Amino acid sequence: MLSHLKLFTGSVALIFGLILNQNAVAQKTTITIKGNIHLTKENEWDIDECCFYYDDILSAKPVVIPIRRDTAGNYEVSFSIEHYHQVYFGKGQNRQGLSIYDTHMRYFTFFVKPGQKMGINFVQTPRKLKFSGDFAMENQQYQAYEDARDLGVKNIYQGVINKKLSPDEIKQHALNAFKEQLKFNSQYFKTHPATKFVKDQAYYQALYEPQSVAINFNFSSGNNITEAMVTDFYKAMKMTGNTFADRPGLSVAATDANPSLKNAAALGNDRYKNFLNSYYFTLQKNLVRPKTMGASKNEIATFVLEKHPDVKDDYRAVLNKVQAKTDLDAADTKTMDKIEQLYIQEILTIKSNQIALDQLLEIKDPALRDINATMYLYRKLEINKLGEIEPLIESYKKKVQNTYLKNTFLTAYNAQLDRLHNSKLSLLSVMNSAEGWTGPDLLKNLLAKYKGKVVYLDIWATWCVPCIANMPPSAKLREKFKGKDVVFIYACLNSPSQTNWKNLVAEQKIEGENYFFDQIQSASIGKALNIKAFPTYALIDKNGNIVNKDANKPGELKTIEEINLLLQ
Secondary structure (H helix, E strand, C coil): CCCCCCCCCCCCCCCCHHCCCCCCCCCCHHHEEEEEEEECCCCCCCEEEEEEEECCCCCCCEEEEEEEEECCEEEEEEEECCEEEEEEEEEEEECCEEEEEEECCCEEEEEECCCCCEEEEEEECCCCCCCCCCCCCHHHHHHHHHHHHHHHHHCCCCCCCCCCCCCCHHHHHHHHHHHHHHHHHHHHHCCCCCCCCHHHHHHHHHHHHHHHHHHHHHHHHHCCCCHHHHHHHHHHHHHHCEEEEEEEECCCCCCCHHHHHHHHHHHHHHHHHHHHHHHHHHHCCCCCCCCCCCCCHHHHHHHHHHHCCCHHHHHHHHHHHHCCCCCCHHHHHHHHHHHHHHHHHHHHHHHHHHHHHHHHHHCCHHHHHHHHHHHHHHHHHHCHHHHHHHHHHHHHHHHHHCCCHHHHHHHHHHHHHHHHHHHHCCCCCCCECCCCCCCCHHHHHHHHHCCCCCCEEEEEEECCCHHHHCHHHHHHHHHHCCCCEEEEEECCCCHHHHHHHHHHHCCCCCCCEEEECCHHHHHHHHHHHHHCCCCEEECCCCCCEEEECCCCCCCCCHHHHHHHHCCC
């Protein structure tokens, strides 16, 4: 089946039931939680901060709600949700000089519904957890169930982790785990009264965890996974579960090939979200892409002139000749080769994305088609790939029928476009011109401007996701050395559009010395630093000497130590 991956905070929740009811209207309602929390410092990286969080289906990212407490540990938080969620409690950590919320270590879990007013008091050592207000009884019952389950049910990974298994072995292992869980649930609830909601969540945990784990094991074992395998496994689980008369029913059509995928009642359960995410990755893995792709000179010319109106005048002249089918002389041919080298990857990426989206849009089941196509674009949005999304918008709008999903994605997309194009450039973002800079000594001449200062050089590109992801840690690094003899230079290389570069500098608030280098200039800097990947970081001492061509990332503690040494 499919890989159980935790991805990449999304602010939009998906009501999966709306996939089945196109006319339903989603409304966010505020929930309030207050109480008292006391934490224990267990490790050197623990800090006295904490949060609540839940996973968003569309982005597969945790939605984090920071908890601000007073000196006595009292807090009150409010946030908006559209349906019930399984929420987790996490602590803050200091990782390499940065404060983060840990969304992997889960200290306890609870459920929330829209409009509730809840109370949660938690003491880490000795452990005390008490719920009050709305849904208190259900959450106390579920906590007791979870504690008993941890002791009474074998971990599903036990005995098979890191083993390569056949699909049949994986299927049998997961079915055994499902049966063991159902047996435990049946016996537990005979002696421990609980509401229907709690029993339902216990069943969903039993139903969806084995399906995700089976997918995970098949991937790690190198087995080919198909949609038919997912359906077959669910049918086998259904037959296994039929021996338990007290299991909850699924609120789905009996005629569906795999109703497990469309259980609106389970939407807020974390195991169900994991399963849907796993199914999405099965589809992604099975997408068929051409082994080779190319683009004609005319395609390249049309694309560049349409998508990059700020292209250099000499480039534009050659592109116009290509479109007019005018013969190119030797100089024109050389220029066209440079243009192709600069833009071909962007063109091929768009072609590949269109092929992938078209296959998702051909899924026969309307619900699965709309949710998976929306996930595909939404996750590109989450990693700031606006340029890749724009060419796909029309086919998405035309074929996705679910109004809620379509509006959810397009609202988020338009909001991000607006932020990108209307961001105001910080006064501390210095936009330097590199016009006319040439030759093998380009980098040396650049660094000469900053002699007397320690330089942290950030080599990035507008299309590079890790480059942009490291900009927030870079901002924190700048703050640490504010007022000291340190200069931060951000050199944008191998990027097609100066307009997009300027927009990203504004949006990401890249405050420092900013430069945009064309293809020839980029090659010169790349050779000087022996650049093999993006991003690349370098450290330069006060005399202008490059002391480390492969410096640590801005978020790493080692970076701070190295800069401090150069300041001495």
